[in-house]
Amino acid sequence: MIELKNVCKSFKLGDQVVKALDNINFSVKKGEFVAIIGPSGSGKSTMMNILGLLDIADSGEYLLDKLSIKEASDSTLADIRNKKIGFIFQSFNLLPKMNALENVQVPLMYRGINKKESQKRAYEYLEKVGLKGREKHMPSQLSGGQQQRVAIARALIGEPEIILADEPTGALDSKTGHEVMDLLQELNREGQTIILITHDINVANKAKRILKMMDGKLEEV
Ligand SMILES: Nc1ncnc2c1ncn2[C@@H]1O[C@H](COP(=O)(O)OP(=O)(O)O)[C@@H](O)[C@H]1O
Numbered sequence: 001m002i003e004l005k006n007v008c009k010s011f012k013l014g015d016q017v018v019k020a021l022d023n024i025n026f027s028v029k030k031g032e033f034v035a036i037i038g039p040s041g042s043g044k045s046t047m048m049n050i051l052g053l054l055d056i057a058d059s060g061e062y063l064l065d066k067l068s069i070k071e072a073s074d075s076t077l078a079d080i081r082n083k084k085i086g087f088i089f090q091s092f093n094l095l096p097k098m099n100a101l102e103n104v105q106v107p108l109m110y111r112g113i114n115k116k117e118s119q120k121r122a123y124e125y126l127e128k129v130g131l132k133g134r135e136k137h138m139p140s141q142l143s144g145g146q147q148q149r150v151a152i153a154r155a156l157i158g159e160p161e162i163i164l165a166d167e168p169t170g171a172l173d174s175k176t177g178h179e180v181m182d183l184l185q186e187l188n189r190e191g192q193t194i195i196l197i198t199h200d201i202n203v204a205n206k207a208k209r210i211l212k213m214m215d216g217k218l219e220e221v
Pocket residue numbers: 011012013018019020038039040041042043044045046047
């Protein structure tokens with residue numbers, strides 16, 4: 001489903017060049033739950049941005065469902081991002097002026113699905129993540145764990161082939177973090193493919209497969 005071959009990405013900082021990704025080879029099959037663990041600055045977010053089509057590698061190949069990403073146009077990339085990928089971020093990234101229900105509807109609105117249908121599905125997905133009855137709450141009226149559940153419902157509503165989660169428990173206390181990880185494990189048991197990035201070994205241990213990122217290099221644990 002996902003295949004990276006010899007992927008490199010560097011950043012220039014003044015006259016210094018940082019190799020954020022140094023010849024990455026990595027593949028993920030449907031139904032896997034993969035954690036990438038590594039310290040701050042090791043290249044995890046860069047990897048996630050490339051996997052999520054938010055950034056492009058300098059060299060190497062990225063195949064997503066056999067499609068070569070470097071040959072795709074910007075509009076194709078935006079379309080793939082909307083249909084195939086669900087994002088979960090450390091800081092939830094909810095829209096503050098929209099309630100929970102409206103936040104979850106956003107990906108379907110982008111697809112041009114009508115309001116009634118997207119609302120119906122948003123109710124279903126909020127129930128799935130344990131937030132029945134909180135649909136009309138604004139993000140500021142929800143706890144961190146609840147906000148992350150809204151973000152998970154928003155990631156799931158488009159039925160993406162893959163969920164990319166960058167430090168999804170990073171802003172949560174440990175109990176709430178465990179609950180969010182239990183939810184991700186349950187989604188994976190239902191067949192959802194998940195790639196998760198973390199600096200926390202306890203979080204990584206909830207995945208079925210762990211890789212370690214160090215100075216831009218990735219290796220299987
Ligand atoms: N936009 C950028 N400009 C310059 N350097 C960057 C940029 N993004 C990341 N880096 C550098 O690339 C390296 C990897 O960063 P990052 O992928 O964010 O690591 P992590 O998510 O593991 O903390 C770091 O040295 C970081 O400073």
